[in-house]
Amino acid sequence: MTFTWSSPTRIVFGEGSLARLPALVEEVAGPGARIFLVTGRKSLKASGIRERVLDGLGASRVSVFDDVPPFPSPDVPDRAVAALRASGAEAVVAIGGGSAMDVAKSAALLATHEGSAREFAVGPSAPRPKPFERPGLPVIAAPTTSGSSSEVTPFAALWDVEARRSLHLATPRLFPAVALVDPELALGMGPELAAVSGVDAFTSAFESYWSREAGPLSDALNLEVIRLYASHLERSCLEADRAARAACALAATVSGIAYSNSRPNVCHAVSSPLTLFWGVAHGQAVGVTLPAFLLWNAPAIADKLPALWRALGVGDLDQAVERVSGLLARCGLATRLGGLGIGAGDVETLVEHMRWDRTAVLPRPLGRDDARAIFRALL
Numbered sequence: 001m002t003f004t005w006s007s008p009t010r011i012v013f014g015e016g017s018l019a020r021l022p023a024l025v026e027e028v029a030g031p032g033a034r035i036f037l038v039t040g041r042k043s044l045k046a047s048g049i050r051e052r053v054l055d056g057l058g059a060s061r062v063s064v065f066d067d068v069p070p071f072p073s074p075d076v077p078d079r080a081v082a083a084l085r086a087s088g089a090e091a092v093v094a095i096g097g098g099s100a101m102d103v104a105k106s107a108a109l110l111a112t113h114e115g116s117a118r119e120f121a122v123g124p125s126a127p128r129p130k131p132f133e134r135p136g137l138p139v140i141a142a143p144t145t146s147g148s149s150s151e152v153t154p155f156a157a158l159w160d161v162e163a164r165r166s167l168h169l170a171t172p173r174l175f176p177a178v179a180l181v182d183p184e185l186a187l188g189m190g191p192e193l194a195a196v197s198g199v200d201a202f203t204s205a206f207e208s209y210w211s212r213e214a215g216p217l218s219d220a221l222n223l224e225v226i227r228l229y230a231s232h233l234e235r236s237c238l239e240a241d242r243a244a245r246a247a248c249a250l251a252a253t254v255s256g257i258a259y260s261n262s263r264p265n266v267c268h269a270v271s272s273p274l275t276l277f278w279g280v281a282h283g284q285a286v287g288v289t290l291p292a293f294l295l296w297n298a299p300a301i302a303d304k305l306p307a308l309w310r311a312l313g314v315g316d317l318d319q320a321v322e323r324v325s326g327l328l329a330r331c332g333l334a335t336r337l338g339g340l341g342i343g344a345g346d347v348e349t350l351v352e353h354m355r356w357d358r359t360a361v362l363p364r365p366l367g368r369d370d371a372r373a374i375f376r377a378l379l
């Protein structure tokens, strides 16, 4: 057996732990350090969290960057870098969903390098981007959704919607210094956001588990992620139950630790065109093919299936597929491509534009004809 493992982000988890932010900033950047705070556009203001954070840190030493749209283009971190440099900040704090955290991580690292986000991004037509040669500014990442897992990962997703390409930055230098996971921050999620963010991390756990990159550490964590979501996601989405929300916050962070080491693959590969061509929300876009690719990959990981069935609380593959599809449906997500507006004439677009570079780690190789047949059966 051979595997590698890296998880350098310090995790501070617990209800109310946002109160520890000032002390954590001091630990990573020293007393009185100037802070660059990155958030999404609206929800943080509406929830009152932003005022609490500014009061706690001392507003006079904080520069706020809140111009982060969903599916940020590479121009967004470039704008953030300019604002970050102008602010003279020594640490970056991200409070928000995956987009805010990804932009914050990107800006903190790009700020110590020359060049734009595009020059450093990995994509279908940029397999060898410019390397990051130095550490960036320290990042403290506090998620307000439970599923992007960006608070513990060395990745940042960027979207070139006009050119219909998904890009990402990927380097161990992107690991945040601290993941500050306060489940209370995720209580503001509506049912749809709770569903799409949760299904993102839930799907990543399966992809990470069946991957050829998987090892004993990622397996143990992914099984726990799958067990947590299978037990709590529905109540988190439908009832906003406090304990269920906390379980999903934990699952999301644990999923990121695992998939930083054994990466999401085929469901994420297909999600790129679903998002870029049809505007499908990320968690929905990865989740819709999860049952189908579980069916595809299961025969190649036969020795790992009994543990997976235990985590899901089922007895065999048919029940597992049923369990996963049922969970998605009860959380309000589509389980067929047809439900997302995709018809028979769109299958070629999916096959053509899926991120084939992400499928090399599949335990059962997937060809274009296989993908075509899977998508047709899922219409």
Ligand SMILES: [Fe+2]
Binding pocket: 148, 200, 201, 204, 264, 268, 282, 286
């Ligand atoms: Fe994802």
